[in-house]
Structure formats: C-alpha cells, structure tokens
Amino acid sequence: MKKYLFIDRDGTLVAEPSDFQVDSTDKVVFEPFVIPALLKLADAGFSFVMVSNQDGLGTDSFPLDTFTKPHELIVNTLESQGITFEQILICPHKPEDHCSCRKPNLGLVMAYLKDTSWDRENSYFIGDRETDVSMGQNMGIKSIRYDRDTEGWQKICEDLTCPHRVATVKRATSETQIEITVDLDHQGQSHFETGMGFFDHMLDQIATHGGISIKAYVKGDLNVDEHHSIEDTGIALGQAILKALGDKRGIGRFGFVLPMDEVYAEVFSENLNDDGITVALDISGRPHVEFDLDAVFTRDYIGVMPVQMVGHFFESLAVALGLTLHMKVTKGNAHHQVEALFKAFGRALRQALKVSGKELPSSKGKL
Ligand SMILES: [Mg+2]
Ligand SMILES: [Zn+2]
Numbered sequence: 001m002k003k004y005l006f007i008d009r010d011g012t013l014v015a016e017p018s019d020f021q022v023d024s025t026d027k028v029v030f031e032p033f034v035i036p037a038l039l040k041l042a043d044a045g046f047s048f049v050m051v052s053n054q055d056g057l058g059t060d061s062f063p064l065d066t067f068t069k070p071h072e073l074i075v076n077t078l079e080s081q082g083i084t085f086e087q088i089l090i091c092p093h094k095p096e097d098h099c100s101c102r103k104p105n106l107g108l109v110m111a112y113l114k115d116t117s118w119d120r121e122n123s124y125f126i127g128d129r130e131t132d133v134s135m136g137q138n139m140g141i142k143s144i145r146y147d148r149d150t151e152g153w154q155k156i157c158e159d160l161t162c163p164h165r166v167a168t169v170k171r172a173t174s175e176t177q178i179e180i181t182v183d184l185d186h187q188g189q190s191h192f193e194t195g196m197g198f199f200d201h202m203l204d205q206i207a208t209h210g211g212i213s214i215k216a217y218v219k220g221d222l223n224v225d226e227h228h229s230i231e232d233t234g235i236a237l238g239q240a241i242l243k244a245l246g247d248k249r250g251i252g253r254f255g256f257v258l259p260m261d262e263v264y265a266e267v268f269s270e271n272l273n274d275d276g277i278t279v280a281l282d283i284s285g286r287p288h289v290e291f292d293l294d295a296v297f298t299r300d301y302i303g304v305m306p307v308q309m310v311g312h313f314f315e316s317l318a319v320a321l322g323l324t325l326h327m328k329v330t331k332g333n334a335h336h337q338v339e340a341l342f343k344a345f346g347r348a349l350r351q352a353l354k355v356s357g358k359e360l361p362s363s364k365g366k367l
Contacts, residue, residue, distance in 0.1 A: 001117065001118060001119035002047055002117065002118040002119060003045060003046055003047070003118065003119040003122040003123045004046065004047050004048070004049055004086075004112070004118060004119075004123040004124075004141075005041060005046045005047070005048050005049070005123070005124055005125075005126055005160075006049045006050075006051050006109065006112075006123070006124070006125045006126070006135075006136070006139070006141075007048060007049070007050055007051070007125075007126045007127070008050075008051060008052060008103075008126065008127030008128060008129070008132050008146070009022075009050055009052040009074070010022055010052065010128075011127070011128035011129065011146070012031065012126060012127050012128045012132075012146045013030065013031060013034055013050070013074065013078075014028055014029060014030055014031060014074055015029040015030075015031060016128070020055070021055075021062060021066075022067075022070045022071070022074075023062060023066040023067060023070065024066065024069070024070060025069055025070050025073050027070060028070050028073050028074055028077075030074075030077070031146075031148060031152075031153060032148060032152060032153065032154075033152065033153040033154045033157075034153045035078070035081050035083065036153075036157075037153035037154060037156065037157035038078070038083045038153075039081065039082055039083060040157050040161055041157055041160060041161065042082070042083065044160065044161045046123075046160070047086050048083070048084070048085045048086060049085060049086050049087050049088075049089065049109075049112070050085045050087070050088040050089065050090075051089045051103060051108055051109065051125075051127075051135070052088075052089070052090050052091070053090075053091045053093075053102050053103050053131075054067060054090050054091065054092055055093075055094050055095075056092070056093075056094045057090065057092035058092050075088065089108040089109065090108075091103065091107070091108060103127075103131045103132065103134075103135045104131045104132075104134035104135040104137075104138050105138075106135075106138055106139065109139060112139075113139060113140075120140055120141050123141045123142075124136065124141060124142050124143065124144050124160070125139060125141055125142075125143045125144070126143075126144045126146055126156065127143075127144075127145070127146055128145070128146045128147065130145075132145070132146075133145050144156055162185065163184075163185050163355055164185065165183070165184035165185050165244040165245060165246060165353075166181070166182065166183045166184070166185075166244055167181070167182055167240050167241075167243035167244035168180070168181040168240065169181075169236045169239045169240040169243060171232060171235065171236045171239070173228075173232065175220065175221050175224075175228040175232065176218065176219065176220040176221065176228050176229055176232040176233075177218075177219045177220075178216070178217065178218050178219075178220075178232055178233060178236045179215075179216075179217045179236075180214065180215065180216050180217075180233070180236045180237055180239075180240045181213075181214070181215040181240065182212055182213065182214050182215075182237070182240045182241055182244050183212060183213040183244070184212050184241070184244050184245070184353050185212075185355075186212075186213055187207070187208075187211050187212060187213055188213065189213040189215070190203075190204060190207040190208075190213045190214050190215060191215045191216070192204060192214070192215075192216050193216065193217050193218065194216060194218040194220075194229060194233060195218060195219070195220065195222050195229065196222070196226060196229065196230075196303065196304050196305055197303055197304070198302050198303030198304065198305045199226075199229075199230060199233075199303075199304075199305050200216075201339075202305070202338065202339065202342040203216055203233070203237075203342075205339060205342035205343045205345075205346050206237075206342055206345055206346040206349065207346070208346060209342075209343045209344075209345075209346025209347045209349075209350060210345075210346040210347070210349040210350045210353065211350045211353075211354075212349075212350075212353065214237065216233060216236075216237070218232075218233050220232065222304075225306075226304055226305060226306060226309060227306075227309060227312075230305070230309045230312065230313050231309070231312055231313065231316045232316070233313070234312070234313040234314065234315070234316030234317040234320070235316045235317070235319075235320045236320070237317050237320070237321075238316065238317040238318065238319065238320025238321035238323070239320045239321070241321050241353075242320065242321045242322060245283070245353070247360070248283065248360060248361075248367045249355075249358050249359065249360050250355040250356060250357045250358050250359060250361075251283065251352065251353060251354065251355055251361060252351050252352050252353065252354045252355075252356070252361070253282060253283050253284075253352055253361040253362070253367070254280075254281065254282050254283075254351065254352055255280050255281040255282075255347070255348030255349055255350065255351035255352040256280045256281075256348055256351065280325075280326060280327075280344075280348045281323060281324070281325050281326075281345070281348040281349065281352055282323065282324040282325075282352070283321065283322065283323060283352050283353075283367065284322065284323070284324045284367065285322040285366070285367045286322065286324060287318050287319040287321075287322055287323060287324070288318075288324045288325070289314065289315050289318050289319075289323075289324075289325045289326070289327075290325070290326040290327075291311045291314070291315070291326075291327050291328065292327070292328035292329075296329060296330065296331050296337070297310075297334050297337060297338075298331065298332070298333070298334045298337070299334035302334055302335050302338055305338075307334060307337075307338060310338055310341060311327075314327060314341075314345065322367075327341060327344070327345070329341055
C-alpha cells in the first residue's frame with residue numbers, strides 16, 4: 001500500500017521569510033538536511049505531496065509571476081536531486097475568503113481522502129504550523145510539527161525509517177495466563193514476572209544479550225509445578241518474536257556463539273556453508289532442534305527451575321518462532337551451564353534479528 005508524506009512548503013521545505021512571502025529567488029533557502037532526508041524517506045517507500053497556503057496569490061499583494069520563479073527554483077532543485085512530488089497543491093486564498101481549500105480545510109486533498117487504497121496508518125502530514133498539525137488530524141493521519149531545532153528533517157527521517165518491530169502475544173489456557181511484549185529494536189524496557197526468580201533472570205539474559213526488550217507477565221499453575229509456565233512462556237515468546245519480525249526483510253537470519261566461564265555453550269556447529277562457517281540458529285521458518293544438554297547437567301534444579309525444562313523451553317520457543325536451533329553445553333557448574341545457554345541464545349538471536357538492508361535473506365524468496 002502506498003504511504004504518503006503530505007508536506008507544507010514555507011517554513012518546512014524552505015525557510016519562511018520574515019514577511020511570510022517567498023516572492024523572489026533570493027528568498028529561497030532550503031531547510032537543513034531536507035534533501036538527504038527526503039531522499040532516504042523516498043527510499044523507504046514514501047510518496048510526497050506538497051500542500052501549501054499562499055495567501056492572496058494572484059492578487060496585487062502577491063502577483064503570480066513573483067510566486068512562480070522562486071517556486072520553480074524550489075521544485076526544480078529538489079527534482080534535480082531526485083525528489084519529486086506526486087502533486088503540488090496550493091490554496092491561493094486569504095483567510096477572509098473563507099474558501100474550502102485553505103489548510104486546515106480539506107478541499108485540496110479531497111481526491112486523496114476519497115481514495116481508500118493508500119496506507120493511512122503509515123502516512124503523515126508534516127508542517128511547521130498548528131494549522132498543519134490540524135490538517136493531519138482532519139485527514140485522519142498522524143501529524144509531525146516541523147521545527148528546525150527540535151524536530152528537524154534528520155530526526156523526522158530517523159523516526160520514520162527506523163524499524164518498529166514490536167508485538168504482543170496474549171496466551172491463556174487452563175494452565176497459564178501469559179502476556180509477552182517484545183521490541184526487537186530497543187533495549188532496556190524489559191520486565192519479568194514469571195513467579196520464578198531464576199527463570200526471570202534467564203529471560204533477562206535473552207533480552208540483554210539479544211539486544212531486545214521483553215516484557216513477560218506469566219501466571220501459571222506453579223502449585224502443580226514449573227513445567228507449564230516455562231513451556232508456555234517459550235511458546236508465547238517465540239510467537240511474539242515471530243509476529244514482531246513481520247516480513248523478515250533485511251534480517252541477519254543466522255546467529256552463532258560463545259564461551260562463558262568454565263562452561264562452553266554453543267548453538268552448535270551445523271555446517272551449512274561450504275566455507276566452514278558454523279551455524280547456531282537460523283530463523284528458517286522450519287522448526288528443528290538439536291540439543292546436547294540434559295546428559296551433562298550436574299544438578300536437577302537451579303532455584304525453582306528444573307534444568308530438564310531448559311531444553312523444553314528452547315524447543316517450545318523454536319517451534320513457535322520457526323527456528324532451526326542447535327545447542328550444546330559442556331560440563332561445569334549447573335548455574336553457569338544454564339546461564340551460558342541463555343546468554344548464548346541471546347547473542348545468536350541478536351545477530352539473526354539485526355536488520356541491514358531490505359532484502360529477504362533467502363534464495364527461495366520465502367522465510
Ligand atoms: Mg509553513
Ligand atoms: Zn483556498
């Protein structure tokens with residue numbers, strides 16, 4: 001679906017002169033970073049529409065020919081750099097004319113409003129005045145109040161092009177009630193309430209080393225035992241990450257890993273590549289797990305968490321997320337063994353989730 005940036009001209013694309021009229025070419029001054037920002041935004045899939053009030057255009061106070069030259073300079077300069085506007089919409093009236101096309105009235109954009117094929121959710125109105133903000137609201141899209149110093153083009157560009165891979169999964173059965181939210185692009189907003197201190201600590205390893213935020217609220221039948229809570233948390237976490245990944249474009253897909261203290265945990269070594277690179281974790285869409293874990297654990301429990309559940313947790317997560325996952329851990333202190341596995345998983349996940357570029361990392365064209 002097409003997404004639009006409706007953009008004001010004066011005070012937003014070019015500086016607004018003190019007399020509010022850009023009526024000669026020497027009054028044309030572009031706003032800082034507007035060109036590189038618009039190029040990146042075009043690259044991110046936005047189409048542009050200019051929407052401008054030009055008070056009294058065509059009257060004695062603002063003759064058309066004094067408008068045209070500087071306007072063409074603006075448009076031609078942008079165009080020469082690769083920035084084009086699908087439409088340039090201008091209201092030539094004064095406030096006292098009470099026209100229907102002066103922002104924030106909707107006359108200029110009526111054709112867009114009648115067209116239901118574009119993406120309202122991801123389109124914006126950008127302008128430096130309160131009327132621009134109202135215009136966006138009247139159109140039913142979000143507004144951005146442009147401000148050179150605090151909300152300039154570099155920031156707008158960053159905000160609109162950075163990925164927002166966030167998802168929440170709620171899962172309720174007779175055994176557990178779980179709500180998990182993940183944010184794959186922002187760290188430091190994690191929170192854990194699973195009723196099992198050690199398990200909270202382990203989920204925190206995934207978040208911290210994965211470079212993501214996880215909020216996990218788990219109410220399980222701990223009066224029976226820990227099994228359902230840990231298993232279902234794994235399922236819900238896998239579902240939440242999968243949902244947040246969206247179309248998976250640009251992700252690293254593969255992850256590797258990691259020695260820790262005396263224990264060596266790795267997501268091991270399946271030779272998928274001819275050049276000898278070993279693969280630990282693959283967001284493949286084909287769940288498959290190879291574990292070499294249980295035999296070497298030196299204790300049955302850490303805190304209230306049965307170490308048997310470690311493998312089961314990762315298996316549940318891998319199936320829900322569509323993960324090919326290989327893990328093994330060497331002998332050692334059981335707390336370290338388990339922690340090393342969660343850390344290693346987090347580190348491998350970090351690489352696999354990281355976005356660089358826009359391509360789908362699969363020759364099959366599907367993940
Ligand atoms: Mg303006
Ligand atoms: Zn008008």
